[in-house]
Amino acid sequence: MTLRELADLLEAEVISGEQHLDEEFKCAGASDLMSDVLAFGESGVVLLTGLANTQSIRTADIIEAKAIVYVRGKKPNKEGIALAQERDIPILSTRFFMYKACGLLYSRKVSGVRNQ
Amino acid sequence: MVSRHDLSHAFRIKGRNFSKAGSVSIDIKEILRELGIDPAIVRRAAIAAYEAEMNVVMYADKGEMILRLNPKAIRITLEDEGPGIEDIEMAMQEGYSTATEEIREMGFGAGMGLPNIKKNADVFELKSTVGKGTSYNIIIYLNSTGKT
Numbered sequence: 001m002t003l004r005e006l007a008d009l010l011e012a013e014v015i016s017g018e019q020h021l022d023e024e025f026k027c028a029g030a031s032d033l034m035s036d037v038l039a040f041g042e043s044g045v046v047l048l049t050g051l052a053n054t055q056s057i058r059t060a061d062i063i064e065a066k067a068i069v070y071v072r073g074k075k076p077n078k079e080g081i082a083l084a085q086e087r088d089i090p091i092l093s094t095r096f097f098m099y100k101a102c103g104l105l106y107s108r109k110v111s112g113v114r115n116q
Numbered sequence: 117m118v119s120r121h122d123l124s125h126a127f128r129i130k131g132r133n134f135s136k137a138g139s140v141s142i143d144i145k146e147i148l149r150e151l152g153i154d155p156a157i158v159r160r161a162a163i164a165a166y167e168a169e170m171n172v173v174m175y176a177d178k179g180e181m182i183l184r185l186n187p188k189a190i191r192i193t194l195e196d197e198g199p200g201i202e203d204i205e206m207a208m209q210e211g212y213s214t215a216t217e218e219i220r221e222m223g224f225g226a227g228m229g230l231p232n233i234k235k236n237a238d239v240f241e242l243k244s245t246v247g248k249g250t251s252y253n254i255i256i257y258l259n260s261t262g263k264t
Binding site: 054 | 134226229
């Protein structure tokens, strides 16, 4: 699935990284705990999270995530958006809750991270 | 471009400076990536550095992280000044944490940090003196395939 298809499926707003929307992603993972993301995330993952601080962007950067999708309509502040742009990490925001966002992706056969 | 044979770079980390937390590890990741090191090895080093950096930001007053590289390995050392760790054996167990509510709200403090450094490193040595600080020695071999 491409990031554009993901954005359509989750009715998500693309906050930054428009130029990457036609790229494919490998798998998806969801957590508000960055400790868990660091321990179990894998490169190429799309991270779904409700944690919209700068740490979510730095964590995604460290694990080489493909993109971040913020759930429940959350968005990072200006500083976070600037950081995502600087680090070239696409960020999207969906009004859906975590459960529904994950359910929609799962129903389209998007796989989870390998460790699951 | 920095030579692989003589790289040594020191970074200062300030305790409780959450807005900058993680930036040193991202610099380390970029340095290693630009040197053309295997992305899987870079990723392991970046994760280990980030977990260690976050520990300084969350618990210590300040710290100095040094990245060294030789033709065989990446070595990351960190010395912090802070409360130290009372029980290293407990701290190395997944899920054990002394994090405050503020730290948990940042998405950290789940008791995964030190075990995750161990998972990503080929060698991980941790020494701590209560009331003084903690030192980390992390080695990742360039020809290793990782333990995960």
